[in-house]
Amino acid sequence: MDIFGAAFFALLTIGTIGAGVGVVLANRITTSALLMAFTFLNVAGMFVLLGAETVAMFQVLIYVGAITVLILYGVMFTPQSPRPYGLFFQTQKYWAALFVVPIAIFVAVVAFEFRDSAAAGGSGGDLVPLATSIFGDFAFPFEVASVLLLAAMVGAIVLVKRDEE
Amino acid sequence: MAVPLGAFIAVSAVLFFIGTAGVLVRRNAVVILMSVELMLNATNLALVAFSRRFASIDERGSVFVVFIFVVAAAEVAVGLAIILSAYRNRPTVDVDEIRQMKG
């Protein structure tokens, strides 16, 4: 079982990283949108690997089911004439490199140095503890989150509503 | 399933930086939005990894992930709304060309 898990993890890592890079470098936006969906699936796979099925299900339900579709809506409403490869970078790409690279190095060092090799898999399913904590200790933040969602929804609708001439 | 925690953290770090690079580099607003989603996902991964690793002590770690879902969904909705309204006012989604808010 152990090799199976490691192999599965390797597969998922390749999938996530590959798709992630694809999202950023894809020439056409629809491709990057779908690659993003694929990354989400891989991350969901990792969650399952970690034993957190509920979170994996939520991840798929929310990210793949709703957010990707929403972004696809966004993609379809905006022009995506495929640009020649080099042109779609922002003017500040060199500056970006200047800043992102050192941070990446720093964080990578910290991340990869993280020796804790104990198995990350959990014991039983995480449905019960998650449910108890959300509706127990974090009930109030949960309500606030729902208000936030409502506000965002109303805001988005108002922002985009075309005032009937 | 004995995959070390370090591996998960490494993957999430790499994913996070791909997202950041995407935000800083890509010219199309929608792609920036996607890269932000990637970054959020990376954090989710790290959170769940830690919460599962220390589940014996306090298994409530992954609650925060739920809240990140909520925020991500709200963020995409509002982000897209903004992009669309910006698009309606000037027919471009290109971040470099949207300069009306210039000081």
Added chain:
Amino acid sequence: MPVGPFGIDPTIWAPLRLVIAVLLGVALVFNGALAQIYLERKIQAIIQDRLGPIHTGPWGLLQTFADAIKLLGKEDIRARLTDKWFFLAAPSIVFSPMLASYVVIPFAPDIVGADLSVGLLYLTTLGSMTVLGIVIAGWASNNKYSLIGGLRSAGQLISYEVPQILSLVTVVLVVGTLSMVGIAESQPGWQMNFLILPLAFVTYFIAGLAETNRNPFDLPEAESELVAGFLTEYSGMRWAIFFLAEYGEVTVVSAIVTTLWFGAWHGPFVEVFPLLGVLWFTLKTYFFVLVFMWIRATLPRLRIDQLMSLCWKVLIPLTLANLTITAVLLLAFPTTVVPVAIANWILLALFVLALPYFQRRRLVALRERLRTAAA
């Protein structure tokens, strides 16, 4: 050697069970689809007082095989400007989640692919993935009608997901567990959940109709509307896969209905011959498939805005009310389910009676508006 079910060693039984589940799933899907197509056409014909397919084989039994061979034989056309990879990937993205959902469905007392503790959640998640497939199909065929059809059906699917999940949650509230096997076992003999939560069943059934793009809500691929919605560019086997997916989805929905509301594999003598459960299960599921077909043949198609308003203005408030009432009553009377049942039946009665009343009021208002407009 520990004795598993049917005297087989559990360590071997786990993978074996998975294999059996997959086989049963595949059998149900493919044979089911063929049978369903044939049945659909026959039933629709009978209802419309005509004969239906009779020339191909006795009583037209081989008609679906003929269709299948025709479709297989068709030339595999793909328009040049379509988005190549997505055009090809779309059917599989729609089909595979449907197939994957058979893993969790409990066919018999101990025959189930994988007893996930989050079984029901798994099903809803897969349900929401088909949306992505449809949107990609609509987009990839690079034609206005399919794009709009795709977006419309995505809108429909996503909005109907909400009442669907809410009604499922009501059942989970009563039963207490998300795992399908647990739900199945919680309804011994005649203690069907249908008697406790009829309204949840009705709302889920309506949402199920919408989820599978079936009759009253089959706007996306309705012939009279946007050509064939997101299916316009598809032909041949790809088109067939979409249809297989649809029929498969119908079976999944009816399977869920049977497990959650009509005591899955419970029936006479199940304790004696566990395998008998499969028989009862299939009978019940196919009963609902027939109901799907019956509805398809009778009800007229809903316009997109009526469809949306039905979902947001009627179903969601209803399911929310149902959920809250059941939760409150369960909290109030933790031991018995009787008050919940009573409340549910009353709500169902109200819903059934209210519909015609509102219809008439809207008609009057409509006539009024017309008269004033005309005057």
Added chain:
Amino acid sequence: MIQNVWVIPALPLAAFLINGLFGRRWLHRWTGIIASAAVGLSALLAIGVFFEVQGGGHESTTVTLYEWIGVGDFHVSVAALVDPLSSVMLLVVTVVSFLIFVYSNAYMEHDHGFYRFFTWLSLFVFAMLILVMADNYLLMFVGWEGVGLCSYLLIGFWFERPEPYVAAKKAFVMNRIGDWGYTIGMITTFLVFGSMQFTEVFEHVDIATEANLTLICLAFFLGATGKSAQLPLHSWLPDAMEGPTPVSALIHAATMVTAGVYLVARSMPLFEAAGPSLAVVGAVGAVTAIFAATIALVQFDIKRVMAYSTVSQLGYMFLALGVGAPVAAIFHLATHAFFKALLFLGSGSVIHGLGGEQDMRKMGGLRRKLPVTYWTMLLAGGALAALPPLAGFWSKDEIVAAAFLGGYPVLWAIGILTAVLTAFYVTRAMWLTFHGEPRDHHLYDHAHESPAVMTLPLIALAVGTAVLGIAIGFPPEAGFIHRFLGPVFEHEGAAEHAVEAATIITLAAVSVAAGVLGILVGLSMYVRHRPDPAAVSRAAGPFYRLLVNKYFVDELYDRRIVDALRAAFGAMWAFDIHIIDGLANRLGWLAAVGGSGLRRAQTGIVGNYALTIVAGLLVILVAYGGYAAGIFTR
């Protein structure tokens, strides 16, 4: 009666409000009657209060109306101190004002500002009464400012012509300089004694050091000189003659100018404790007296002569205070109020009769034309020249005697010399206006006696000047007024120098002789022209011109002080413009520059903003890294 002593100032205040609000459109002539009636009533009440205080054993009572300011330990209340001193002042102010009000009803009859005149006049009386009755320095200061304001308004009454409002401004500025001194005195009293109430301050006089006391007294004295037109700040009074004559009579003869004397008299305990200050008061008083008297010799405008004579008489009062005879000062104040008011009103009726002509050179021989005015003014002139039976003699003689007995022979000599000069310019003025041949026949023909409303007050005042001296001051040092005012000033052992009658009589004889000498010299010069006045003035030459130009005091002020101030203000203006405004503009410029600098950061490109966020992240990480690696914590 004492308890509602507040009714006395309330009446003129009511008159002021009624006249002020309704005077222009409805009341017109009625304003005069309302104002006179109000002041008349308060005069009656003042008389009542005077007798009650006199009867009630002369002790002082405080009537508090309400607590005006209560901040921390600084408590000032609107309260009246009714004691012999303030009741005498009340009496003098109200009676004289009443007579002048009646007089001005006729004098101002043809003036279109009639209602305005009476509004300000009643406000003036109200302020003067507040000043007199106040039981603490702050409330007194309110009155002090009030009278200053009214004198400004009334001097500049005929503001159509430029001279009045220039004179008014001059008067006001000079008073303000004096008030500045008063304020310093008031504040220091509070700082030193912790209270402003007279009773409290005078009880704890010993706790103050010598230096503080002198500072307080000199500051108050500066205020007094400003208000009572003593030497350094005297030049505003002669110019104040631009105002209508009743105003000069009331404000610049009887009441306001005496405020300074009242202030010093009231604060005698402070002055006595602050050794040298009394000497200063006396010296200034004497010098002013002789100085003003000399100028009066050569004045031709009848009102200017009276003005300088007032200044010199005030000098006398301060001389009396200086030598430690406050009772004499107040006595002289009272008598002077009566006969000086009479002199002014008399000259007013002369001017009225001659249709506004004030220059004595154009008058002459008016004795037959204005008999009542002539006789009343003759009586007042006699009093001013200190002829024995009249009031002036008793009060001035006491001052001179007190100066001699108090051990100030020099001041006594100055006093006697001023008495001679006073007698001389009185006879000169009387002669030029009433006797001899009329120099301007046209004027002489039109001259007519003033109507009864004007002559009656003249007669009343004449009776006052004749009777008052004997009535309240007959046995010198032991008259009614000494017994009445004595206790207010005498407390712990003021030296009761036992004086035999002989020295008093000789002193009195000497002062009478001085007066008679002055008159004889005057008569011989003007009647028999033995040394003809014109010839004398030519002979005096430069000395004469000096006197005529009032020792060039105004020019001195103008050139030295005003120009110096103008230069200083120029410098301040420059400082303000360049430094302070400069500073403000510089700040504005800084903000603008800073703003434009920052504006460049707002490129409008979303990408840049994201980049700055990441840069921030970098900084944090570096800081964290450094901290973790122990770079910062050595």
